[in-house]
Amino acid sequence: MSRKAKNSKGTTNALVDLGFEDAAELSAKAVLAMKLNGLIDQRNLSQTEAAAIIGMSQPKVSQVRRYKLQNISLERLMQALVSLDQHVQIVVQPARRAQAAGITVAA
Incomplete structure (x- = not known):
């Protein structure tokens, strides 16, 4: 997750506007994490319960819950x-x- 020079003209992607080179991937991860977090909430799962079901460690689930997605792959989010x-x-x-x-993710 590195940044390049700021884009002087705004786009429809705030991550691009902030200069993140991997903005498309981060946006895709965020959409998947939002869906995953919604399902965890809907099912009233604790992080420990969610971790057992989706095959992640509880600390990884905590990262997803807080949208700290740098160390979690798109593939892992899809598998979850x-x-x-x-x-x-x-x-x-x-x-x-x-x-x-580009990359577009809809959930």
């Missing part, structure tokens, strides 16, 4: 969602002029 009975779908398609090449 699958462990909570979610279907994760990845779609690859050509970028269109109106939509630049």
Whole structure:
């Protein structure tokens, strides 16, 4: 998670605006973590219970709960969602002029 020179013109991604080189990946992780945290809340799971179900350590679950996602891969977040009975779908398609090449995650 490194930053480059600030972008003088705003975008639709605050992480890009703040100069993070890995803004697309961080945004994708944040969307997945929001969904994961929502499911943990919905099921009223403690961090220890969630860790047992999703196969992460309790400290890793704590990181997800606080959106400290630097040391957690996209793949690990997707696997955690699958462990909570979610279907994760990845779609690859050509970028269109109106939509630049990049990563978009919807949950």
